[in-house]
Amino acid sequence: MVKICCIGAGYVGGPTMAVIALKCPAIEVVVVDISVSRINAWNSDQLPIYEPGLDDVVKQCRGRNLFFSTEVEKHVAEADIVFVSVNTPTKTQGLGAGKAADLTYWESAARMIADVSKSDKIVVEKSTVPVKTAEAIEKILTHNTKGINYQILSNPEFLAEGTAIQDLLKPDRVLIGGRETPEGQKAIQALKDVYAQWVPEDRILTTNLWSAELSKLAANAFLAQRISSVNAMSALCEATGADVTQVSYAVGKDTRIGPKFLNASVGFGGSCFQKDILNLVYICECNGLPEVAEYWKQVIKINDYQKNRFVNRVVSSMFNTVANKKIAILGFAFKKDTGDTRETPAIDVCKGLLGDKSRLSIYDPQVTEDQIQRDLTMNKFDWDHPIHLQPMSPTTVKQVSVVWDAYEATKDAHGLCILTEWDEFKTLDYQRIFDNMQKPAFVFDGRNIVDAEKLREIGFIVYSIGKPLDPWLKDMPAKRKEKKRKEKKTMNSDTNLSSSSRKGKSVGESKEKKQAPWSREEEKIFENSIAEIGLNWERIASRLPGKTIEEIKDHYDLLVKDIELIESGALDHLL
Ligand SMILES: NC(=O)c1ccc[n+]([C@@H]2O[C@H](COP(=O)([O-])OP(=O)(O)OC[C@H]3O[C@@H](n4cnc5c(N)ncnc54)[C@H](O)[C@@H]3O)[C@@H](O)[C@H]2O)c1
Known part of the structure; x- marks a missing residue:
């Protein structure tokens, strides 16, 4: 029986291995992690991550050919294929801090594999790693081989959280990169045989190691770039009166562009996009490509x-x-x-x-x-x-x-x-x-x-x-910081209250001058109406027979400015 061990029982390691176990009953799959609580959760009814369909898959194979364990070394030693799916955070200190991938966890996993192995192994990069990581891993593994042969493969994961199980069951593609040597090709074939149990052959792509490593970073950069493109458009839509949904629908109808990943939103998130783009930017900079680095940086900006x-x-x-x-x-x-x-x-x-x-x-x-x-x-x-x-x-x-x-x-x-x-x-x-x-x-x-x-x-x-x-x-453009600064400047020369309900000159005085003063009764109706029906100018005007919609809007503007001035503390000496 082929034995697979996966180091890292996270969002990728857990679901990926569960699906391999489901589709390959003849393979024993053990997922190991240094986190005891995470492994305990995988062995309980409350899985550590929420993913539609995951419970079902785990229930079908846990205890049959799928196991979760903290006995990391034991299961690595026994495995034929070792997947490494540990964290690859952004470095916070030292060279490349804030951009480069921190490979601490990867390196310690590789050293442990080298220490405990007693038989030949295929080591699979499942984590997203910088290009050429396989070379470094190879060096660690082969430095102290004890006569053991290692083949490194890059098999980046393209699942999306929220649809992970569907993505794993029906992937757009599975990518396997390996050395272009006979041993490398043999290792690629061994992993291909695993996926071929349920993935059509034409969806299993094989490349050299560096293409596979870079393809993952490139795919995430392209996806994030689409979101930033449509989000940049959303700002322009708000400024011009266009509707971003209509614009992205029209744009996405072009078959060269396609409709997916074109929804404007408050921004992208998730553990990968920013981290992987920063990593890409760093690799570009290290390779003397500042213009390319700048281009991708803009996606994050x-x-x-x-x-x-x-x-x-x-x-x-x-x-x-x-x-x-x-x-x-x-x-x-x-x-x-x-x-x-x-x-x-x-x-x-x-x-x-x-x-x-x-x-x-x-x-x-x-x-x-x-x-x-x-x-x-x-x-x-x-x-x-x-x-x-x-x-x-x-x-x-x-x-x-x-x-x-x-x-x-x-x-x-x-x-x-x-x-x-x-x-x-x-x-x-x-x-x-x-x-x-x-x-x-x-x-x-x-x-x-x-x-x-x-x-x-x-x-x-x-x-x-x-x-x-x-x-x-x-009436309230989303540039409040700049606006505040400008108004503070204005206030240096004139810091009086603006609304007609208070004494003094107004920031918007020229508008106010032309209008009839507001009585206390009108003020009250105005404030109550806003509280009750919001900024429905027509309805407010219907309650204030002596005022036009324009006058009501102006009055509202002045009220807002008053509040800003009070908030800024500039009027403290008057209050
Ligand atoms: N989350 C995603 O959607 C996604 C998709 C594709 C690729 N990836 C990539 O996959 C990798 C893992 O991501 P994730 O979301 O599963 O991370 P995660 O944090 O959920 O899981 C990583 C696990 O590795 C364990 N770990 C770390 N060092 C270890 C060691 N030396 N021995 C044993 N266990 C160890 C941690 O305890 C943790 O449970 C990252 O490189 C990520 O970029 C993530």
Whole structure:
């Protein structure tokens, strides 16, 4: 019986090996890990990762030809084929920090294989690694061979979380790279025979080692680049009145481009895209290709820009301050159908809002409170290390509460942000949510999953990425930081209150001068109307017979500016 051992029981090692065991009953598959809790979870009814269909596959073969164990050395020694699927984080220190892949875990796995092996082995790179890693691994393994032959193969994994089992059962392709020697080709054939149990031959591609290693980085860079391209377009759509959904549909109809991966969103996340692009950038730089490095860097820059833009929209829409306001966060995982939060855009959005002192109430159907608190307190790149090496959750963020229900999260909130496209968020009772929220009530849809028009009919002010802007948002461009600075400058020469309800000159004085003063009664109606029906200018005007829509909008602008001035502290001497 062929024996396979996989080092690393994570999002890749676990599901990949479960499917191999399912499809190859004649092969014994053991998945090993240094994390005792992870292995215990794989051996329990509560698997350590959530992935549709995974439970079923594991139940069918666990104990038959699929085993999970912490006896790493024993099972590596006994195996014919050793897959290595350990973490390959971004380096945080030393040469290449912030870009290069940290191969500490890979190297220690390779040294252990060399130490414990007593028979020939095929060692398979399953982790995503920099080009030429196989060469380094080969050196470690062959340095102290004890007469043992090793063949290194690169077999990068292309599964996507959330659809991992389907991707593994019906892969677009399986890629195997190996040495172009007879021994190398023999090893490729041995691994091909495993996959050929269920993958059609024409989908199993074989290449040299370096092409296989680079193909994985290239594939992730291309995928992320599509998202950044459509996200860059979304900003332009908001500025011009185009609708990004219509634009990407029209663009994707071109068969040379295709429709997939063209959804605008708050940004991409997941453990791989950013890490692998940074790695690619580093490799380009090391190979004297700064222009190529710069090109790929831009993909990450646009992703960061998109997340910032979203936070700015939220804050500027809500009178330029979210201090002490409750904001509901619906969805924390980086995409639907997974509990994985690694590099999720929700972390940056939440940190941005917390930076503006808001209170957050977070609900995600698959992410625990401990994980959310950990994510919001962890440093960049710390997340991508084996669990036992990650920092403990040191402090909890006081302004964050994690709840188990979308209605609870949104109760008394001023705004709600949808950050993961979970199906259940499409069918929530938004009328009930609106009734229980503060007014005006805002929805910021970071995944374009709600029917914005229906929500507007209910009374929400809605922001959808890359869609024509709500009139409220038009008046508040998402450039609050620059705007604030400019206004501070203006205030140096004139720091008086602007609204007619207060004394003094106005920043928007020229507009105000032409209008009849507002009575206290009109002010009251105006404020109550906004609280009750949001920025529905027509309806507000119908309650204020003496005022035109233009006058009401101007009055609103001045009110917003007042709040900004107060928030900036510039008026403290007057209050
Ligand atoms: N997550 C994805 O969607 C995905 C897809 C394709 C490729 N990849 C790549 O696959 C690799 C693994 O990713 P993942 O998401 O499964 O990571 P993960 O963090 O979920 O799992 C890695 C596991 O390796 C274990 N480990 C680390 N060093 C070890 C050692 N010396 N001995 C035994 N176990 C050890 C860790 O404890 C951890 O459980 C990465 O290189 C990643 O880039 C990930």
